[in-house]
Structures are given as C-alpha cells and as structure tokens.
Amino acid sequence: DVKVTQSSRYLVKRTGEKVFLECVQDMDHENMFWYRQDPGLGLRLIYFSYDVKMKEKGDIPEGYSVSREKKERFSLILESASTNQTSMYLCASSWDRGVGSNQPQHFGDGTRLSIL
Amino acid sequence: AQSVAQPEDQVNVAEGNPLTVKCTYSVSGNPYLFWYVQYPNRGLQFLLKYITGDNLVKGSYGFEAEFNKSQTSFHLKKPSALVSDSALYFCAVRDRSGNTPLVFGKGTRLSVIA
Numbered sequence: 001d002v003k004v005t006q007s008s009r010y011l012v013k014r015t016g017e018k019v020f021l022e023c024v025q026d027m028d029h030e031n032m033f034w035y036r037q038d039p040g041l042g043l044r045l046i047y048f049s050y051d052v053k054m055k056e057k058g059d060i061p062e063g064y065s066v067s068r069e070k071k072e073r074f075s076l077i078l079e080s081a082s083t084n085q086t087s088m089y090l091c092a093s094s095w096d097r098g099v100g101s102n103q104p105q106h107f108g109d110g111t112r113l114s115i116l
Numbered sequence: 117a118q119s120v121a122q123p124e125d126q127v128n129v130a131e132g133n134p135l136t137v138k139c140t141y142s143v144s145g146n147p148y149l150f151w152y153v154q155y156p157n158r159g160l161q162f163l164l165k166y167i168t169g170d171n172l173v174k175g176s177y178g179f180e181a182e183f184n185k186s187q188t189s190f191h192l193k194k195p196s197a198l199v200s201d202s203a204l205y206f207c208a209v210r211d212r213s214g215n216t217p218l219v220f221g222k223g224t225r226l227s228v229i230a
Contacts, residue, residue: 004159033217038124042206042222043160050146058217090159102148102210104217107159 003027005109006091012114019078021111023091030096032074033105034058034066037088049074081115088112118143118225120209129197130229136225137192139207149190150208150218151181160206165192177201197228 007022025032033048035058045058047066055066061087067075074093078085087111092105120141129135141147148167153162164175171183181192192205207221 004191009157035220040222043220045217048217092160096131102165102212104162105160106162107152109157109159 004093004106006089006108006111008111009109010112010114012116013078013081014116015063015080015082017078017081019081019113019115020060021076021078021089021091021113023074023076023108024072025074025106027093027095027106027115029093029106030071031094031105032065032068033092033094034074034076035092037090038112044091046076056108070082083115086115088115097107117216118147118209118211118216118219120207120219120221122205122207123140124224125222126225126227128227128229132196132221135194135197135201135226135228137205137207137226139190139192139221140188141190141209142188143211145211145213147190147209148210148212149181149183150210151175151179151190151192152208152220153177154204154223156201156203163192163205163214173204193224197226199230202226202228 006083031050032045035043049055049068065077088110090110091108094105095103146166150165151163154160164171166183204223206223208218
C-alpha cells in the first residue's frame, strides 16, 4: 500500500514565523502535490512537482514556497505565516511522469495548521 | 480550462436506501474522472475512476459511478447506503489531452441516517 506521511497532524504557530510542513511518500512516485482545504472551498492546489528539484505553481501559490531535494520528500514552506493561512494542508503523490495521467493521487492524513 | 461542479453541499439519505452524489464537469477534450472520499480527520481516499470504455465504473465499498458524456456528468451511486458511508465526497477531473493536475469539486457531505 502507498503511504504518504505528513510529519505533523496538528501544528500551532505565530504570525510572522517561517513554517515548514513535511511530506514523505514511500512508493517512488514522480509527482507530488500540496493542497489546502477550507470549508466551502474544497481543495485548492498550492504547488506541485513532477520531478526532483522541479516545481510548478498551482492556483494559490502566494505566500508559499516548496522544496523537493529528494524524490520521496516534498516540503511546503510558509515564508512568513499569517492568520489567513490557518487551514488543513494535504499532501498527495501519484505515479508516472507528467501530471496529466489517469493515475489516482494518494493523500496523507493532513496537517491542521493554526496561525495565532 | 477544466472545472467540476458538485451542486449539492449536503445529501441526506436513510440507511438501506439508494444514494446518489452528483458531479458535472467541463473540459475541452475528453476527461479522466475520479471520485474520492474523506472521513473525519483523514486525507482523501481514492474510490474509483473513469478512463475509457464501459460507462459504468465500479469501485471500492460497493460504490459505482456512471459516465454520461452528453450530460457531462459522473454521478456517484450506491444501491443501499450504510451509516458508515457518511463522509465528504469529492469529484475530480482532468483533461486527458493536457498535462495539468486534477481539478477537484468543492465536495458533498453525505449523511446516512439510521
């Protein structure tokens, strides 16, 4: 079974802090994704990566950056946390090259981040 | 551009009755379509997908979905609902001719009442 592991289930940080959310997958998937989930808004794509050291902006990249130094790990960085970044963050991965494939994405259990 | 709509925020159904969760999509070409389920405090779990071929797709936990190209719909169905089916359901679409990520709907909360 594919396992996508997010380092924290719950996280509380203060405004202005630099925040790191970590995600690791164990199935050698090429593609990795970061979403935020907010009530009534569904899932919104922040960034994605289809290879090591590659990254692409999603729909809402402002205030975020990412890092993918190794194939299995995809980190989301909040450069200077703000209260409007309080949300549930979900990481996902999928197999094969190119994000336009028919392979399903596999999700981690999420990190509920609160910015005070 | 690709998009997906789930017209119902909430669906209530009695245990044992059939359930339907609606999804319509818009893509410029032909779609890949997916359904996911999310239980409380968990990530999304893949249920089923439509790639090509038979319009009726069977998936996990007794769920199925019917692809209707003329109505651009991909409704999720189950013949007999269980209380344990209560969860948040997401439809997602990707244009198979493009190289863009999945686009998700806003989700539909299903409540199955005993």
